[in-house]
Amino acid sequence: MNEKSAAAGANTISEILSETATWKSCLETLAKTGELKSLSEKLPKNVEWIFVGCGSSFYLAQAASASWSILTGERSRAIPASEITLFPQLFPVPCQPVLISRSGYTSEVLQAAEYLERKLTLETLAITCGEDTPFEKITSRCIKLLAADEKSTVMTRSFTSMLLALQSLAAIRGGRRDFLDALRGLPDQVSERLNGIHATIKALVSAHTFADYVFLGQGPFFGIAQESMLKVKEMSCSYAQSFHTLEFRHGPKAIVSPETLVTFIISESGFDAEVAVLEEIKKLGGTTLVISNSSDSTILRSADYAIELSLDVPEVARAAASVIPGQLLGFYTGMKKGLNPDEPRNLTRVVMLDGNK
Numbered sequence: 001m002n003e004k005s006a007a008a009g010a011n012t013i014s015e016i017l018s019e020t021a022t023w024k025s026c027l028e029t030l031a032k033t034g035e036l037k038s039l040s041e042k043l044p045k046n047v048e049w050i051f052v053g054c055g056s057s058f059y060l061a062q063a064a065s066a067s068w069s070i071l072t073g074e075r076s077r078a079i080p081a082s083e084i085t086l087f088p089q090l091f092p093v094p095c096q097p098v099l100i101s102r103s104g105y106t107s108e109v110l111q112a113a114e115y116l117e118r119k120l121t122l123e124t125l126a127i128t129c130g131e132d133t134p135f136e137k138i139t140s141r142c143i144k145l146l147a148a149d150e151k152s153t154v155m156t157r158s159f160t161s162m163l164l165a166l167q168s169l170a171a172i173r174g175g176r177r178d179f180l181d182a183l184r185g186l187p188d189q190v191s192e193r194l195n196g197i198h199a200t201i202k203a204l205v206s207a208h209t210f211a212d213y214v215f216l217g218q219g220p221f222f223g224i225a226q227e228s229m230l231k232v233k234e235m236s237c238s239y240a241q242s243f244h245t246l247e248f249r250h251g252p253k254a255i256v257s258p259e260t261l262v263t264f265i266i267s268e269s270g271f272d273a274e275v276a277v278l279e280e281i282k283k284l285g286g287t288t289l290v291i292s293n294s295s296d297s298t299i300l301r302s303a304d305y306a307i308e309l310s311l312d313v314p315e316v317a318r319a320a321a322s323v324i325p326g327q328l329l330g331f332y333t334g335m336k337k338g339l340n341p342d343e344p345r346n347l348t349r350v351v352m353l354d355g356n357k
């Protein structure tokens with residue numbers, strides 16, 4: 001085994017396995033500084049919240065936006081940064097923009113920030129894992145999670161840590177003390193389950209090679225399904241798709257075969273309806289992986305592989321943990337194909353367009 005193959009994926013797997021410790025340090029720092037509380041008081045009321053990002057950061061925006069509306073009752077939506085500069089008429093004003101960027105250097109996000117701050121004179125809120133970035137200079141307010149930054153090209157602990165930070169801000173806005181208390185216990189609960197999740201995914205990957213990967217989720221778990229899809233695409237260069245679970249019936253299920261791995265990220269709110277889709281897809285011959293907080297006889301009957309998180313936290317707080325199986329699936333499938341998940345084909349860690357380089 002030469003040096004390069006030995007080091008393949010070393011950053012990504014250590015960053016995935018360090019996620020719960022990173023959550024702990026980020027949540028403790030945020031609690032100590034009290035910055036989320038003072039931010040919550042300064043930010044406007046009765047406006048729509050618009051979460052913005054690119055790539056993983058856009059899928060994070062989707063999960064954060066759904067979490068925001070559930071925890072605060074305020075209107076919100078998620079938009080890719082490029083839509084703001086290419087179709088500005090789609091952007092509602094007034095609103096509170098929340099811009100998400102791990103690096104703080106992504107050109108489309110910087111261009112969107114410039115447009116929102118300078119042209120629309122909106123005070124944007126940024127969240128990033130970078131230090132001293134142009135992102136921080138352009139935006140009005142900036143939450144920095146330096147402990148969550150990564151060497152790998154693919155986002156893992158940065159994705160989950162920034163999601164938990166935005167959910168914490170939402171809980172403060174929504175007066176959800178219970179949610180904040182529950183989040184403090186999340187890292188330990190998840191780290192106790194990490195070995196089990198790891199073993200299930202390793203067994204699945206070593207036993208199968210799939211032609212197609214489908215991820216399904218509803219509510220905040222749709223953004224998680226999208227991110228899981230991207231992790232498998234980026235790290236293993238496999239064909240992967242994601243849909244709202246019940247949307248899968250409306251056409252996409254035509255692709256189901258034993259060579260298709262269909263991963264269900266089952267919510268509590270839509271449990272019965274989503275499990276009914278699972279049963280149907282199993283009958284069509286798909287190979288199924290189920291990620292849920294609790295299980296029942298239908299899941300046990302229809303799941304080829306099942307990961308039961310059994311986390312003692314509110315439903316929305318489980319979103320971050322629900323992406324870990326997808327991260328590991330992408331990683332081990334990439335390693336099995338002899339690829340390097342740290343440096344996926346055709347990708348750079350930051351997308352910087354001419355004029356921003």
Ligand code: F1P
Pocket residue numbers: 054055056057100101102103104105106109153154155234347348349350351
């Ligand atoms: C995020 C992103 C990643 C993608 C690749 C390029 O940029 O699009 O999602 O995996 O690494 O960058 P950002 O969050 O740094 O703006």
